Amino acid sequence: MIRKLVGCRPFLCVCLVALALASGGFQNAYCLEHDPLSPPDISSPAATLNTFLTESVAAVDAFYAGRLDLMHARADRVFQTFDADFPRSDTGFLQATEAALHLLEILIRIDLPPPGEIPVAAAGDELPASWTIPKTEIRLVRVESGTGEVIGYRFSADTIARLPDFHQRVRQLPVSPEHAKYEGVSERFRLRPGFSAPGFFVGYVQSLPPAWFRTFAGEPLWKWTALAIAAAAALVGFGLFFRLARALDDGTRSPAGARALARPLLALIAVLLLLFVRYVAIDVIRLTGTQREVTVATLAILIHLVMIWMVFMIAVRAANFVIRMREMGVYNLDTQLVRLVAKLVAFLLALYIVTNLAETLGVPVAPVLAGLGVGGLAVALAVRPTLENIVAGFVLFADGPVRVGEFCRFGDKLGTVEAIGLRSVRLRGIDRTVIIVPNAEFCQLQLINFTRRDAILLNTRLLLHYETTPEQLRLVLARLRELLIGHPKVSRDVARVRFVGYGASSLDLEIFALIETREFSEFLAIQEDLNLRIKDVVEAAGSAFALPSRTLYVERSHGLDVELARAAAAEVERWRSENRLPFPDHDERARRELANTLDYPPDGSAVRP
Numbered sequence: 001m002i003r004k005l006v007g008c009r010p011f012l013c014v015c016l017v018a019l020a021l022a023s024g025g026f027q028n029a030y031c032l033e034h035d036p037l038s039p040p041d042i043s044s045p046a047a048t049l050n051t052f053l054t055e056s057v058a059a060v061d062a063f064y065a066g067r068l069d070l071m072h073a074r075a076d077r078v079f080q081t082f083d084a085d086f087p088r089s090d091t092g093f094l095q096a097t098e099a100a101l102h103l104l105e106i107l108i109r110i111d112l113p114p115p116g117e118i119p120v121a122a123a124g125d126e127l128p129a130s131w132t133i134p135k136t137e138i139r140l141v142r143v144e145s146g147t148g149e150v151i152g153y154r155f156s157a158d159t160i161a162r163l164p165d166f167h168q169r170v171r172q173l174p175v176s177p178e179h180a181k182y183e184g185v186s187e188r189f190r191l192r193p194g195f196s197a198p199g200f201f202v203g204y205v206q207s208l209p210p211a212w213f214r215t216f217a218g219e220p221l222w223k224w225t226a227l228a229i230a231a232a233a234a235l236v237g238f239g240l241f242f243r244l245a246r247a248l249d250d251g252t253r254s255p256a257g258a259r260a261l262a263r264p265l266l267a268l269i270a271v272l273l274l275l276f277v278r279y280v281a282i283d284v285i286r287l288t289g290t291q292r293e294v295t296v297a298t299l300a301i302l303i304h305l306v307m308i309w310m311v312f313m314i315a316v317r318a319a320n321f322v323i324r325m326r327e328m329g330v331y332n333l334d335t336q337l338v339r340l341v342a343k344l345v346a347f348l349l350a351l352y353i354v355t356n357l358a359e360t361l362g363v364p365v366a367p368v369l370a371g372l373g374v375g376g377l378a379v380a381l382a383v384r385p386t387l388e389n390i391v392a393g394f395v396l397f398a399d400g401p402v403r404v405g406e407f408c409r410f411g412d413k414l415g416t417v418e419a420i421g422l423r424s425v426r427l428r429g430i431d432r433t434v435i436i437v438p439n440a441e442f443c444q445l446q447l448i449n450f451t452r453r454d455a456i457l458l459n460t461r462l463l464l465h466y467e468t469t470p471e472q473l474r475l476v477l478a479r480l481r482e483l484l485i486g487h488p489k490v491s492r493d494v495a496r497v498r499f500v501g502y503g504a505s506s507l508d509l510e511i512f513a514l515i516e517t518r519e520f521s522e523f524l525a526i527q528e529d530l531n532l533r534i535k536d537v538v539e540a541a542g543s544a545f546a547l548p549s550r551t552l553y554v555e556r557s558h559g560l561d562v563e564l565a566r567a568a569a570a571e572v573e574r575w576r577s578e579n580r581l582p583f584p585d586h587d588e589r590a591r592r593e594l595a596n597t598l599d600y601p602p603d604g605s606a607v608r609p
Helices: 009-023 045-064 068-079 089-107 155-170 178-184 185-191 199-206 221-250 256-282 290-327 335-358 363-380 384-400 439-444 470-486 522-538 562-577 586-594
Strands: 131-133 139-144 149-157 407-410 415-421 426-429 433-436 445-450 455-462 496-502 507-515
Touching: 009 149, 045 089, 045 139, 045 149, 068 089, 089 139, 089 155, 131 335, 131 455, 139 155, 149 335, 256 290, 290 335, 363 426, 384 415, 384 433, 384 439, 415 433, 426 439, 470 496, 470 507, 470 522, 470 562, 470 586
Parallel strands: none
Antiparallel strands: 131 139, 139 149, 407 415, 407 445, 415 426, 426 433, 455 507, 496 507
8 A cells, every 4th residue: 555655755746746737626625734633535435536636636735835744744645545555665656656647637538427426425325345437447446454444445456557558548538628738747747857856957858849758668858868868977987986996906006905995985986876877867857667667677786786796895805904914824724714704794795785686676585585495405405515515614614623834644645734715625745736625525534733743753663783782781771761861852751762572683672752842844853863862872882783684694703892891781780789770760860860961952063052
């Protein structure tokens, strides 16, 4: 139903001027000054017909008297005689106005029945459910509320919908002599400029030759010309701003803030220019009918598309601003998360804009969403691998088993994480090749993150010659334990050296230690230092490393150094006599005395401070 349309639409004034042409010969309107809240009288077909005519005249009188509040009240009563649903928009208001004008021109061309033949509300009389003006198809119907209470009579929705057709049928009929000057009121309303047009523009249009008022595609030639000029002006303005935005965006001397805002401001200018064209087409030129609907729909689509473009540009620039503020790296995980969140927010805003566009165009959103829900199931099944990768990508962001820049083992491969995207993970292998793994597959792999370890394990075996005496072996074990305890880069809590068994051709010693470093390159340097010191310890004890093979001596061997073997035996005997034999381990006092006694880096090292 039409409700309160006149309170917010400037087109009303034009409508009222047209309706004023029918003022002659009708009854005076109801006096609202004494009863401002009284509803329009639509209690019977006669009352509704009289209300439509008399209230129109009263509204025009109020407009010319400058009483806009009274004009609004009168016009509201006029539109309440229609039993039709019009959109609560500019297009809906124009449709209601054109319907009223068509009905007015029809009524001044046909013979209305005498008042006695029109049903009226009288005591004891039962009014019909509907009444049709004789010899016409114009019908008034009784309208009831949801509870069955009779509201009154209104022009039926079918009648309102067919008014343009009725008007075409009767437009050749003569108008009554007293109403001759009202002929063509709807056509004049359609051809004149909008009420928002400036006075000089209206005067210029009225001074145009008749040729400019010839209709083309349903509108006069002057309207299409004015619309083309407005569109051309908007294109010229957009071109100028585009050149300015490109100069700011590409200029090396432009501030960073100006370059970042250049294209979003260009999109905003485009929206304003489209709104300008829409204002000219609707409020100044005042297109009507299908031409108006097509123009409004086209401009609405363009405006919403530009707004979506602007939203995505703002999201990208906002993400870059946050990244610069936090000084993140290009491939940092937080960087990609910020950009992903920005794109997600932009997508949701774009979805809202599309929904708003659908409502603007009058497309019902609820059935579309229901259809998408049914069809979305089939689409979801078709793109299931992609959806799995997207969900796995969010799991990687949330759980964070690896981050960009970390070195890890994934499955049977090693590599450094370079990027974690919405669909896949990009890694740089140790052979410098790029490895792309889908997110869903990457989440299922066993991941070993080497970067997050707090220490690196050193676990190796020493194979000593079988000719090593027990005392030499004890000395080597003791010296190696002292080496691990004394080294500042070796964790003393778990460091151990043990004689673990007899090999096929060697005495086997196991060294187990945690090197306190996260960097593998530093670990290799520390391991190298320990290996050199281990060799010194083994040789100082008079022992030697065994070869993993059998040796056949064809001449007399010099054997092991006898003097060093005696010295090793004497040292071990001294420990035994002093109750300081470090087996099975050094006592706590000895461990404290030995802690950090070695020089590392060793004396003579180029990196030693």
